[in-house]
Ligand code: AN0
């Protein structure tokens with residue numbers, strides 16, 4: 054495996070889930086696989102789960118993880134080509150990437166969407182440069198448009214908790230005070246479309262996800278209708294994807310608090326489990342009552358980030374041999 058970016062990179066979903074179960078049963082069974090191997094985890098943005106679960110997964114495999122927080126511990130990096138670098142950015146990605154690559158065998162990159170230029174973000178400009186200039190296998194640790202480690206962990210979690218062979222999974226937009234990327238819902242949609250589930254997306258008008266990720270999923274703008282009979286409710290805020298109006302890309306079009314997931318929303322589901330990738334703003338995205346209920350599986354969901362990361366790194370190490 055040379056890159057982990059889209060659902061297609063994981064191959065057969067059932068096989069990936071089986072491998073995740075094996076890893077979870079005995080996560081130290083491959084502790085020699087990564088001996089004398091180094092993974093570089095490069096963060097342009099904040100993180101709790103991704104940073105810790107990736108370090109843990111790498112260590113389980115016997116690898117040496119190096120974490121670099123760009124701009125805090127390193128020089129600020131310029132990502133645009135052809136600019137006169139007379140501002141605050143002291144080094145260009147064009148040099149920094151091959152240098153970092155020379156010290157490691159695998160690279161993971163977190164680089165959020167700028168939410169200013171849809172074309173720049175949706176062409177994954179920063180991640181593509183890592184692929185092109187490193188020559189190493191690259192993992193997206195949430196890049197401009199995708200968060201595959203999260204979506205894989207979400208799939209593992211649904212597989213563990215489902216009570217029906219083909220559960221109904223609803224991705225619901227929820228309000229948030231700040232403009233957030235579409236990476237989490239994009240990947241979740243892409244992975245759910247590939248999984249054995251009935252998948253419905255609900256969001257206010259103007260928030261429809263890019264068809265590249267939404268695929269054939271049912272989009273229902275009436276949130277309560279969408280939630281009826283759900284087995285899993287996956288809440289997430291995202292800013293305007295700008296599909297029909299590129300000028301609105303990255304903007305907040307609604308802060309409607311009626312979309313906050315509360316007990317009234319959960320009451321129309323089939324006693325659904327509540328999921329969120331975290332970090333979550335309580336009583337904005339979800340009420341205390343719902344996130345503190347026994348149906349909330351946000352903690353086991355986050356714990357599965359170690360498992361998804363380990364399966365991906367394990368496959369990359371196996372392909373290095
Ligand atoms: C980020 C986002 O929505 O993409 C990271 C989520 C994993 N969330 C925030 O910045 C709050």
Ligand code: CP
Pocket residue numbers: 099100101102103104195203330331332
């Ligand atoms: N879910 C997730 O990726 O969390 P962090 O931003 O804390 O890594």
